[in-house]
Amino acid sequence: MFENYRIQDIRKKLEKAKFKPLDVMVTGVTGAGKSSTLNSLFKREVAKVGIGVDPETMELDSYELSDLIRFWDTPGLGDGVEIDKIHSKKIIDLLYKTYSLDNIKYGWIDLVLIIIEGSNRDMGTTYDLINNIIVPNFQRDRIFIAINQADIAMKGRNWNMTSNEPNHKLKSFLDEQVNSIRRRVKEATNVEIIKPIYYSAEHNYNIDKLLDMIIDNIPKKRRDLL
Secondary structure (H helix, E strand, O other): OOOOOOHHHHHHHHHHHOOOOEEEEEEEEOOOOHHHHHHHHHOOOOOOOOOOOOOOOOOOEEEEOOOOEEEEEOOOEOOOHHHHHHHHHHHHHHHOOEEEEOOEEEEOOOEEEEEEEOOOOOHHHHHHHHHHHHHHHOOHHHEEEEEEOHHHOOOOOOEEOOOOEEOHHHHHHHHHHHHHHHHHHHHHHOOOOOOOEEOEOOOOEOHHHHHHHHHHOOOOOOEOOO
C-alpha cells in the first residue's frame, strides 16, 4: 500500500494549499481498469473488478489511501446509450458536489484522473467523456490522463515477464502512444494535457509514477466553482 508514499511532500503541499484531503475522481470507459488501478494503489482489493468488459462499478465509491488522499471510483462509460446517460449524470453530480467554508462554496473534487486502456479499444467514448462530460464541468488544468494495461498495448508482445516490465520495443511503442494520445486529445477536445504516464495495474508496473503525477500536480488552492 502506498499510504506513506511521499507522505511529507503531500502534507507540505496540502498545508500550503490549506485543504485536505486531496479528492481525486477516477474515471474512464468500461474495461479501462479503474478499479484494478485503485486495488494496485492500495495493494489489496478495495474495488471490485469486472470480468472482461463487463462493468463492476455501478455507483460512486470513495477510498482513503491516507488521511491526505481520497480516491473516487466512478461507473465506466460505453455500456449503452441509456446506461451511459445515468452514469454520466452521476459523474457530473460528483463534479458539482460542494462543501462550504466561511460561507464560501468549493468543489469537492480536486483532480480528475482519466484512465485510458493501452489497446485504445474505445477512444471515441473516451473523447466523449472528456469533451462532453469532464471539460464543460471541470477546470481543464486539473484534468490528467494515464494509460493503463501497458502490458497488452502490443497484444501482450514484448512484455518481459521476468523483470515485469516492457522491453525496449514496447517502451518505444508506449512512448509513441503517449505522444499520439496527447495530440489526439488536443485535436478532439482542445484540451492541452500534461504528458500522460503509462502503467500496468495488473503487474503493478509504474504505479509509483502514476502517484507521482498526482502528487506533483496537487493544486495550490481549493477548487473554485465554475
